[in-house]
Amino acid sequence: MSLSRRLLSSLVALSVISVAGIGSAQAAIHAVAAESSYGSMVESIGGDHVDVVSLLDSPDVNPHAFRADPKIVRNLEQADLVVLNGLGFDGWMEPLLKSTDGAERQVIRASEAGSHMIMADKNPHLFYSPQIMLATASRVASALETIDPDNADDYRDNLAAFQQSLLPVYGAVQQVIADHPNLSITATVPVYSYMIALLGYENRYHDIQFASMDNHQPSAQQVAIFTDALKQHQVDLLIYNLQVNNRLTQNQVSTAKEAGIPTVGVSAIPLHGEDYAQWQIEQLDAIDQALNQADQDANPENHG
Incomplete structure (x- = not known):
């Protein structure tokens, strides 16, 4: 074969490879999650078939103070699937969805997937309910099957695997209950309420928790009652949000x-890139360890 023919053959082969590469890149489903807690779940369900962008993925950012930018708009315009919390937690997403072109886009809200499991006080921190997360994952799997029916079996298998991954979360819950039954707990904000309910603990002083949410300022009376309750040790544990860093929170933690x-401290966003189950288990383990240490400090004679 002449040099020119060999060169032509090489160019044709390269062109075929390039076109195939472009085709495979375009075959990926583009998913956008408002928060990395949902992004982690979408990655688990979608596997290699899905490219996931989590808009809010830093524990250093207060979700209630988050602001969108043009890059986020582009991500939403290109998305085949969007997953968000709803119930006002990521309210900044709604106008973005309305203002971006997404006629073929599938949108899943955890608040709709788990509507029958939402607390009576409409607590928006739904990602702390493994039940609501699983209901949302089921809808994600169904949406991916609709978008990409050729890989439906993979999405069903991954959903089953995600369900199995939640079992250790319930195991960690049972461990905390077994070690420390019948506790009274309070929090600086109601971020952990769904998990507290799963633990079966009494969650006290709701009024100041909700008044402090969204950077609102509780009344002087609420602060005084809460501070006095901490000083008199009327609760067994204080949960605080690592992503809310203000003087009131600092004072409450110091008083406790x-x-x-x-x-x-807990967060509304997984820390250090953990997946959903790992994130939940690590925080439950931290609670168990903190309570164990408190028991040891209060009763040193019982701990050798």
């Missing part, structure tokens, strides 16, 4: 520590 009440 001075009173000998264990404190545990």
Whole structure:
């Protein structure tokens, strides 16, 4: 074969490879999750077939103070699937969805998937309910089957695997209950309420928790009652949001520590890139350890 023919053959082969590469890249489903808690779940269900972008993926950002930018608009315009919390937690998403072109786009809200499991007080932190997360995952799997029916079996298998991955979360819940039954808990904001309910603990002082949410300012009376309750050790544990860093939260945590009440920080966003189950288990383990340490400090003679 002459040099020119060999060169032509090589060019044709390269062109075929390039076209195939473009085709495979375009075959990926583009998914956008408002928060990485949902993004992690979509990755678990979609596997290699789905390219996932989580808009809110840093634990250093307060979700209630988040602001969109042009890059987010582009991501939403290109998305085949969008997953968000709903119930006002990521309210900034709704106008973006309305203003971007997404006629073929599938949109899933956890607040709709788990509507029958939402607390009576409309607590928006739905990602702390494994039941609501699983209901949302089921809808994600169904949406992916609709978008990409050729890989429907993979999505069903991945959904089953995700369901199995939640079993250790319930195991960690049972461990905390077994070690520390019948506790009274409070929090700086109601971020952990769904998990507290799953633990079966009494969740006290709702009024100041909700008043502090969304950076609102609770009344002086609410602050005084809450502070006095901490000083008098009327609760067994204080949960605080790691992503809310203000003077009120700092004072509440300091007061609890001075009173000998264990404190545990949780977040609305998985830390350090953990998947959903890992994120939940690590925080439950932190609660168990904090309560164990408090018991040990209160009863050193029983711990050798």
